[in-house]
Amino acid sequence: MSNRTLRAETIAAHALRAIDAATGAVVPPIYLSTTYARDENYAPLLKENYVRSGSPNVWQAEDTITALEKGAASLLFVSGMSAISILLETVPMGGHVAAQQSMYYGTRNWLERLAEKGRITLTLFDAGDRSALANALRPNTDLVWIETPSNPMWDVIDIEAAAKAVHKVGAILAIDATGTAAVTTQPLTLGADIVFHSVTKYLNGHSDVLGGVLVTREVNARWAEIASIRNKTSSPLPPFECFLLMRGMRTLHIRYAQASANALAIARHFSNHPKVEKALYPGLGSHPSHDIAKRQMTNGYGGMMSLLLKANFAASQKFCTRLEVITPATSLGGVESLAEHRKTVEGQASPTPDNLVRFSIGIENVNDLVSDIEQALNGL
Secondary structure, three states, X not given: OOOOOOOHHHHHHHHHHOOOOOOOOOOOOOOOXXXXXXXXXXOEOOOOOEHHHOOHHHHHHHHHHHHHHOOOEEEEEOOHHHHHHHHHHOOXXXXXXXXXXXXXXXXXXXXXXXXXXXXOEEEEEOOOOOOHHHHHOOOOEEEEXXXXXXXXXXXXXXXXHHHXXXXXXXXXXXXXOOOOOOOOOOHHHHOOOEEEEEOOOOOOOOOOOOOEEEEEOOOOHHHHHHHHHHHHOOOOOOHHXXXXXXXXXXXXXXXXXXHXXXXXXXXXXXXXXXXXXXXXXXXXXXXXXXHHHHHHOEOEOOOEEEEEEOOOHHXXXXXXHHOOOOEEOOOOOOOOOEEEEHHHHHOOOOOOOOOEEEEEOOOOOHHHHHHXXXXXXXXX
């Protein structure tokens, strides 16, 4: 059967059926060679002949992600921020970029740095206002960056509507889909031009790989430029990390399904808790963008949620250290549950509320997680 006809769960579990031709190994080996021989015509035996442009492990992982996202091609990078910075490198000097105000702070800080240096012009818009994106567009807008659901407020943006507005001004739409991980939303099928994932998160799922990936709807001049910059900066994901990424993706769907079910149960439990001001989770009917999430997130709402506590900065921070099952730590998408006081991490200039605690809900028994949050809240 063609990979195009297989369902995503099968593609991921079989890793594109990449059985090693030399040995028949079901799990392909790790190729640590930095260089590869040429044939009698001095042509590379493989796609490239030097690891700076990739390796068999890189290509296998990229092909799997491309198939999951229904894209044309993928490029893996040594980190998520490496992928993002190289994409932004393709924006023309002084070109306009529009992005939402509430998003991963590392991306926002990098955009603001480029704007301060005069490298780009930047407009940040409120993702909670459904007309804000269209109002942020300019005649010279080159790229629009959307994170949906957004970190850590979990706003959901209508990708199809955004793509239509963005393409009207001749710009491209890039989606940070780290929180959905090719399981429940496929932005390229909704009109997005490029999809980004921090593969550190759900795609790997075991908190032992640092990496990022870009997936494109079409291979064009801009994509060729991104590939060229990756080559020149020696930033493909290394072979061992690709091996771990492939191992993680084999269980992506079952991990994501369990995390989604746990998060929905926890969000419902604490949505009317006396010590919780508000639960932020797109799977809740009370979420302001639930209608978009229900239409766009077709296979679960993910394991990411936040609680606004009835507490001040210090007490909200202390709440995280009182947790016993859930670990107070950065990152998301692993099998273990994590909690983070985002304002502490992002700094006082961050727009994140002082009382927000972000959770990455894992695959543990949900009753143990609820009990842990309850006992930590009792200390407020």
